Every structure is written in structure tokens, then in C-alpha cells.
Amino acid sequence: MLLRVDPHSGVPVFRQIVEQIRFHVASGLLAGGDEVPSTRALASDLGVNFMTVSKAYALLEEEGVLERRPGLPSVIAILDRKKAQTSRMDQLRGALQPAATAALQLGVNSKDAAALLRRLIDDPEG
């Protein structure tokens, strides 16, 4: 799985795992039915405490992102279309929040900031 954690970040490692899996699900990189590694395997892969991974998986299961199956590897749950769209917008909101704060600090109004965002999406080279 394409995960990277920074144990020296102030963001707890379990939260980093949760956020990255949520992002991969929202982006479609992880699809409904895809198997995820066992807690032990992922912990060993990332070099972190297995209880950390277990905590992350428990939270994702609670949110309905992950489905645990007794005796079988856990899988990504199948999201309905509406939920998937909400999840994409939640992810984008998180990514844009720092940009919104920077716009406030710089005194750039929302109209100019939105125009800039539109240009970055439609014409990333320009």
C-alpha cells in the first residue's frame, strides 16, 4: 500500500495512516473490495508499533471505510456514489484550508483566490 508515515510529526501516526487511506479511497487508488495488509504486516512495513496500525484500522472500520472479515484480510468497503463525492470534497477541503489561511494573511480576496485555483486546475502549466 502506498503509505508513508513520519513518526516525528506532531500528527499521531495512527491519524496519518487513517488520513492517507481515506485519501486513497477518495481518489479511487483503493477501490471497494481491495484487500489491505494485516496490522502486523503494515506495522512492520512502516516500522511502527502494531497497536498504532490496529488503532487506525479500528477507526476506519468505525467510519465504514474498512470492513473486517473474521479469519480473512480486511477489505476496503464499497462506498455509494453520494458518499464517495462527500469524501472527495472533505479531502479537498482539508488540503485547501492552509491555502485559505494564507490568502487571509496575504490579503488576497476570495474572488482572486478562486480565480487562481481555477487556473491551477485548468491550466497547471501556465
Place this chain on the structure above:
Amino acid sequence: MDPIFETQDLWKWFGGTLALSRVSLSLRNPSIVGLVGRNGSGKTTLIGLMVGLLLPTEGIARTLGRATHMLGRTELEQIGYVPDNPVLLHWMTVTQQLDYVASFYPRWDRERERALCGQLELARQVKVSALSAGDLQKLAIVLSICHHPKFIALDEPLSHLDPIVREQFLRFLLDLVAEDGATVVMSSHVLNDVERIVDWVVCLDGGTVVADAALDDLKGEYAEWQIVARNGGLPARFPEAFVLHQDVSSPMARLVVRASEAERMSFESAHHVTVTATPLNLGGMFPYLLKRNVQ
């Protein structure tokens, strides 16, 4: 289930010097506990009390469910200990030293011994007297964990290890907790190493416990806030008790806080500001953990 180690209102004096006061702790299984604090804060004394090498002057210390002055064979077989200054038999070779200690433990695991010597790159035919400080530390580590202890107390185990061996050893500790369900207490003032593997933090300052909490919970509370005024200016000083440090230069400010998500939201609406919160890592929050003791 009994806590692996617990104390109630423990005090430890060495002659007229007070080393620990009012220590009440309860460490549960399985877990990796980081014991942090400045030099002289009482870390080594607390580890000595955990393994029964020191006894409390006042109060109670219990390890594996038994008062530490009563620890018997059953408990001692389940304890692994790496002292900050390992004392070993200098005329032996590494192999002889390993065989000697192994002979005390019926459950000594030769397979683990071989694997660990390999991972830590410890030469076995060398005399103990010829080992470098780092190799002595490696040997002390191997000696402390090949009998599958349930409770492992490590006093600054990484201080002489190079970064590659340190990484190997930290990974090994993680496996150990996963496989044996062991509880590890590791003291260190290298906060980066502690942060990497621990799930629980005990912080000592001047012989008292100033933090005893899950690392993730601490990370959820301590943060740096970048503040931007939404309209108008900012007060010269924010009065909230959860603000631990502040630099205000209206219309912006940088605060260090120990606050919940709800406190952040009410702060935003009370002061008409936008807060961008960056959680602090263990190194970042460490000075503020100590300041709690001063207040």
C-alpha cells in the same frame, strides 16, 4: 489483569537527597513506555525501583503484581533489564558471557540470541574487556531479552549505538512486543528515538511525574496555532489558561497551546480569528511538559 508495574505515592531518598516524590503510576500490558526527562530527573532511580534493585523509602512499588522487596524466581525470570552502565565479566568472551547468563534461565532462546547478535552485528569471539562502549551495550541488550521476559526495563539503551544499529534494535523491540506481548520501558533523552516506537509517555521532572499519558493523546492536545484576525486587530495578550506561550504581532499571532478541538473552535469565534493548528511532536512539547511542573 494486574498492571506490569505500579506505584502509589512513592518517595525515594538517598541520604539527604530526594530523588523521587509522590510518584503514582500504573503501567499496563502490552505497551512500549518512553521514560523521558532531563538529566537527574529520576529516570534511572525509577527503573532501579521497577526491577527491584532499589526499594522505596516510602510508598509502594509492585512489579508483575508483587511488592518489589518480595520479588521471587517467578517474577525475576520474567524481567529483562539493561542498566545504564552494564557490569559484565571482563575476562570472558562474548559467547562465554552469553552461555553463563543463559545457564540461569530455563527458557533461554538460542535462536533469538543468534538472530539478535546478527542484527546488532555483535562479534562473539571477542573478550568482553576488548568491547567498545557500543558493543558492551549490545551485549547487555542481548543478555536482557533472550529469556522472553514479560517486562523489559531499558535504561538509556541506545546512547552508544550508531544510527543503523539503533534502527535495527528499535525494529526488534517492536517485534518483541508484537510476538511476546511484552511491556517495554525505555528511558532516553533522545526524544526522536522514543517518539518513533512508544505508545505511552512518562515524563519526570525534578523527581516528580509531570506527564503520564498516551503519546497520541499528548499530540492531540499540544499544538502551535497560527492566528490571523478576520477583521480588525488582535488583543495585546490572549488570557486563556490553555495558552502556554504567545507572540502577538497584530493582525497575526503564534501561540503554543494545550487545548482541545472544542476550545479551538470557541477561541475562533470569541476572537474573530482563523486558527491553523499544527500539532507539536514530543520534542516540541517537551519544554512545556516540564513547565507544568513550575506552575
